[in-house]
Amino acid sequence: MKRSVLALIAGAAVAGVLASTSPGSGASDEATAPIYGIKIPAGYRDWKLISVAHEEGNLNDFRAILGNDEAVRAFRENKIPFPDGTIIARLAWKYVASEENNKVFGRPQSFVAGPPINVQLLVKDSRKYAATEGWGFAQFTNGKPDGEAIHKTCLPCHEPAKARDLVFTRYAP
Amino acid sequence: MKRSVLALIAGAAVAGVLASTSPGSGASDEATAPIYGIKIPAGYRDWKLISVAHEEGNLNDFRAILGNDEAVRAFRENKIPFPDGTIIARLAWKYVASEENNKVFGRPQSFVAGPPINVQLLVKDSRKYAATEGWGFAQFTNGKPDGEAIHKTCLPCHEPAKARDLVFTRYAP
Secondary structure (H helix, E strand, C coil), X not given: CHHHHHHHHHHXXXXXXXXXXXXXXXXXXXXXXXXXXXXXXXXXXXXXXXXXXXECCCCCEEXXXXXXXXXXXXXXXXXXXXXXXCEEEEEEEEEEECHHHHHHHCCCCEEEEEEEEEEEEEEECCCCCHHHCCEEEEEEECCEECCHHHHHCHHHHHHHHHHHCCCXXXXXX | CHHHHHHHHHHHHHHHHHHHCCCCCCCCHHHCCCCCCCCCCCCHHHCEEEEEEEECCCCCEEEEEEECHXXXXXXXXXXXXXXXXXXXXXXXXXXXXXXXXXXHHCCCCEEEEEEEEEEEEEXXXXXXXXXXXXXXXXXXXXXXXXXXXXXXXXXXXXHHHHHHCCCCCCCCC
C-alpha cells in the first residue's frame, strides 16, 4: 500500500515534469517521441554534468551526459536502481578538429564539439515503464522526435548495462 | 564615475564569490593559487555546461568547460568581452577506452572520462586583473593549487585568443 502510494506520487511527479514540457498549444503530438510518449524537458540544457564521452566510427561524436537533480543525486550517491523522476539527457555533437586550438598547441591534437547531432533521454518511471525495466527512451533531432524504428532499438542496446539499471554512464568527479 | 561604481560593484561581487570559497579556518594560503590569488569556487561542479573537448598527445585528456551564471549568459549572448564576475571552469579527466561500451558497439570505438587530472579557472575582474587583460588564472590538482611556474604559462597560452577575450571555448548548443 505504502509502496503503491509512493509509486503514485513518483509517477505524478514525472507526469508533472513531462506535462510542463509540452508546448503551449493543444497540439503536442509532433513534440512527443513515439512508444514512450516523452517530450523534451524544459531547461534540460541547464542541467548538471554527469560525464562526457566520445564515439569513433560511424557515430564520430562528442557526448555530454547531463541529469536533472534526481539523476545527479543518484549518480553521486551510487543509487542503483535510479529513483523514479530521474531524467538523464545525452547530448551529442559532431566531433571536429579545432584548427584554432591546434595552432596554439603547435600540433594537430585538439578536438571540440561541432554542430549538434541529437539528444537522447532516459526517463525513470517504474510504473509507467514497467514493461521496459522502468525506463522510457526518446531521441530528438533538431528538437523533433525521431521515428518509432529508432525507438525500438533503445532498450536492446541498453540491456547489457542491466547490472547498473541500464545506464552506461558513470559519474565523472 | 558611473563606470567606476559599476566596476566597484562587480569587483565586490567577484570578491564575494572568492571569499565564500575560502575554507572555514583562517589559514587559507594553501587553498589559494599563486599570482592571481584564486580559490576553487564552491559548487563549481554544479555549474552549467559550456562545451566539451579532447586533447590528444601528451595531454590525452577529456575536458568539460563549465561556467557560472555570468559566464553562461555571456556565451549564450555572444558577449565579448566577458563581464566582470564571469568564472569559467575547465575540468580535465584522463581519456580512457570503455571496454564495457565497446562490447555493446561490437568494436573498439568508445572513450569516456577516467580519473580527474586537474581543474583550471578563468576569473574575470577587469580592475583586479587589469595587467592581464582582465583575467585571473588558476590551476588545481586534487583540489590543491599548482605552483607559480605553471601559472606563469596561462596568459601567454591564452593570448592567441585575444579576439575572443582570451577564451578558446565556444558554446555547444
